[in-house]
Amino acid sequence: MFDSDVLEGPDAPEQTLGNTAPSGLFGLELEFATGSLGSLSDAELVDAVVGFERLAAWAAARQAAVLAEFSQRSGDGSVRAVSASVPLREWASDEIGMALTVSRGSAQVRLAQTRRLSGVLRPTRDLLEAGRLCWSRTRLVCDRLALLDDTLAAAVQERVLPAGPGQTWAQLDAALRRAILALDPDGAASRHRAARAERRVDVFAGEDGMATLWARLTAPDAASSYAWLTRLARGLGADDPRTLDQRRADLLAAVLTGRLVLRDPAASDTVAVVPVTPGKPLITVLVPHSTLTGADDAPCELVGYGPIPAPLAREIAADSVWRRLFTDPLTGTVLEYGRTTYRPPAALADHIRARDITCRAPGCRRPAATCELDHVIPWNPDGTTGEDNLIALCPAHHDLKEHPGWQTELGPDRALEWTTPTGHRYRTGRHDHRVR
Incomplete structure (x- = not known):
């Protein structure tokens, strides 16, 4: 993360390699300043790292502008062609794919992103060119807004972009998803229903005799499953030589292959794995009171995952297994804690x-x-x-x-x-x- 909430004094901060506006000339300045790395202090090395990151963002923005120009010329065939006999049009992605050594599909996505960055997402590209947003987070904005029309994409961008430079990829991702839920609750609920219908389990071959067992679940089910598995793993005790990750993996495999059957610990005919704490797994869902009562469909938050649609949050809240935090949508103050099924800490x-x-x-x-x-x-x-x-x-x-x-x-x-x-x-x- 760079260009985050770096504190400033009463006066303007001293110019460093970490806060200088990126440009081609700045690239030369960076090269000169870092020619003798051993002479730089620790703080100067950190500033140089940030400087190179900003320069890379600037270069990505300039490249995006060039790609957008190339793509636009190939869009309708009415402007400059490669030659009189070879119009660009459908060959743009093939041309760029070969030039950048990427697949045609990857080139198509890249061109589509740069076209939008020259249009409705131009404010995002401006932050990229200023070195305040890296290409990875810029691509995230493009990806999350790809299915939204220009009007909705512009509204989400306007809401999220001011805080974007100070956020990590995951924080920006959560902010984007939250904004989409807030501005398009009906569309978000529809997309969730469609995604929920695609829940499944799959397996992928790995290296060295390993494989990945993959499951697509609703966010609450996934969070709760992981929390319960963690409790079981910790319940094996401090004397177990395996790491927590190894315990989780071994327990999951033992349960799913029938080598371990989870039963009542009080039963005398079985050896049970006892979780480190009793009760159902704890997940925390932040639900504005207005959303809980159905007055609106404001976005809710599944802690540890991020924003979730209001209908899913209400579905969770209806189950007394879950702990609920009710919040005041005006002041943000916590109003009440659900206590029905999980013994709270102090x-x-x-x-x-x-x-x-x-x-x-x-x-x-x-x-x-x-x-x-x-x-x-x-x-x-x-x-x-x-x-x-x-x-x-x-x-x-x-x-x-x-x-x-x-x-x-x-x-x-x-x-x-x-x-x-x-x-x-x-x-x-x-x-x-x-x-x-």
Whole structure:
């Protein structure tokens, strides 16, 4: 991720290789500045990495403009042909495919993307050319909006694009899906019904005697299945030498091949695998109260997956197996916690996880339900155990925070400021529960 929520002081930030507008001349400047890498400081190396990323985005945007021009010339045969006897038209994808060493199909997709980036998605291409959005995320915008008409695509783009430069690929993907659900709820529900009808299981051959078992399920079923499998794996105990991933894989294979039958642990005639915690698997679904009551079809959120259509959220909420978080669509404040089928943690921990939703490290989307709660100011000697000093962090980022040179500060608005060992600063905000 680059061009994210880098903090700025009261004055304009000092110009570095990481914030200079990309151009052909900037490419020469980068080449000159990095000619002797050993002479650069750690911070300068990070800035150079960002600079090259921005330059690559600029080059991709310029290439997209060239491809769009080539594609448009081949669109109706009315403008310049290759020669008097060879009009472009249908040969465009073949020509570009051969030139770039890609398949004809890939070239067709590339040309279609660049045409749209020169049309309704031109604001997205402008961000790419400014080096503020990488090609991977630009392609994501094209892919997610490919089936939408220009009017709807423009509306989704307008809603999502301002925050795009500061988001990872996964965060931008979630924002795009959420915006599509909000602006086209009927179409989203229809697409979900069609996709649900395609649920299936498949197997793909791999290397070294391995294979992949693949399942297409509804998002709630997939999330719940994985959570339950994880509980079973952890229930095998700390003495089991296998990693958690290996345990999950072995348990899945044992259950599906009949080597292990899951039965009541109280039964005396079987050896049962007991989950680390009892009860049904926990998944968290954020549902605006107006959507739950059917007043609107605002997008909902399955934590750990992303936006889901309102009809699917209502279907989940109707089943008392699921935990529900009801939110105020005006203020984003958590109003009530469902408690019917899952024993909750302490009220304070529950509040922190509901507030943060995911790990508070920049770019991390691990659900807060599986994260650790960390004291920003260490409890020993003088940190307090309260809402103003607790955040959700996944184990990896919890460990990173404790390393020398890393600093975190939780502000009054619960925005978390990270300072890296090279002095770069980034900020993550608490989850906004409002409908967007």
